[in-house]
Amino acid sequence: MRVGIPVLDDVLGSLPKGKTLTYYIDPEVEGDVFAMQTLYTNLEEGYRCAYVTSTMSPSSVRNRFREFGWELNDFPGFSMVDAYSGFVGSVSEERYVVKDPSNPSELDEVIKRAIRENDLVVIGAFSAMIDLCGEDFIRVAENWTREASNAGSRLVLSFVAWPYGDDVLEKVKDMSNAVVTVGGVHHRVVLGYYYGLLKADWADVNGIAVLFRLVRPGGVRAYIPKILVTGPFNAGKSSFVHAVSNKAVSVDRLGTTVALDHGHVEFKGFSIDIFGTPGQERFDPLLKVLGKEALGVILVVDSANPETFPRAKQMLEATTRFGLPYVIAANKQDLPNALSPEEIRKRMALPENIPIVPIVAKDGKGVYDVLEALLRLLIGGKYDKS
Secondary structure, eight states: OOOOOHHHHHOOOOOTTTOOOEEEOOSSTHHHHHHHHHHHHHHTTOEEEHHHHHHHSSHHHHHHHHHHTTOOOGOOTTTEOOOOOOHHHHOOOOOEOSOOOTTTHHHHHHHHHHHHSSSSSEEHHHHHHHHHHHHTHEEEHHHHHHHHHTOOOEEEEEEEEOOOHHHHHHHHTOSSSEEEEEEEESSSSSEEEEEEEEEEEEEEOOSEEEEEEEEEEEEEEEEEEEEEEEEEETSHHHHHHHHHHHHHEEEEETTEEETEEEEEEEEEEEEEEEEEOOOOOHHHHHHHHHHHOOSEEEEEEEETTGGGHHHHHHHHHHTTTOOOOEEEEEEESTTTTOOOHHHHHHHHTTHHHHHEEEEEGGBBTTHHHHHHHHHHHHEEEEEOOO
16 A cells, blocks of 8 residues: 655555554645545555545535545545534435544544444544544544554544644654654745655655645645756757656747756656756856756767767756756667767766666657656655755
8 A cells, every 4th residue: 555645655665554644734735635645546556445524524525536636436445434414414325424523432433443444544634623522532543543553454644733732743743653744835935835754663764855736636746846957059958858848848049949948747746847958158157056946957968979978077067066966868869870878978987876868859769767767866865855
């Protein structure tokens, strides 16, 4: 079973049986989508999953999922724990019903039954339950973590960190095997959003933090605001940006880029903005400025023109001076005199651990292999530029 969140799946590997994971959410952030995405990911993989609602009707929950393109009614393995209808006197047709949601004992028994009968149970608004039943309700929730451990199920809590006392906040963290923080990047106002893995008792956490966007439809996407594509004149940078992007624009004069190429790509759970630089030397001062804001660099070289390699090396040094990870895109591999990646490595004196990926940018061949190689470096480097 996977968490279903980009990067977290790579780090955690899985959500093991018997574990409890809490999404610990800043009140300013639309963070309920994380638990929803975890549930839907595992419905798609054939697991039995239940969603506990206590703040909105079951039909509203289904509509909330539909906002992101997720149709719960398509899955016979899905069930709802309705801890809301009892508040408003409605008759519920869900599989699990809490007739008196203000009664902690009844709520406890119904949720424990759902845990025993499902592979995954998601508590959609755990903080709302605490608000209703009191801070001592955390002791009831601790029963659920033990029930999940005994039953070999998994429990996911969506917890909004309102200004409770420190003891409450720490208890929520302590009762969970894993905690993912979801928050905002602030400078007077919220500039962006991130999620980070605070702890996981089955994986090496090491302070991972990732920027994200919410996509409708689609859900949580890890967000990389700038990957820089650079290289000598006529190496094929613009062709690369256009080939790899879902949408791209260039500013050209007589067929040559005289300003930035800009592309955007949705790829394997990532939302990425890509910027291609001009290759002429008069634009070199721009490289240093752009390098400061980039999270990674793709250097495009003309495999059939080794005379441009010194210039390529010069541009690489200008853009990676801040320790940015980089990948070499060995373009024009369709030409008869194109050098192989290993020949390029020798000619440019590149380290053995630097990926050199053969591509034909004008045909789109290999361009996503380049992007994937760079993402592996970012993830392996604990992508923490938030």
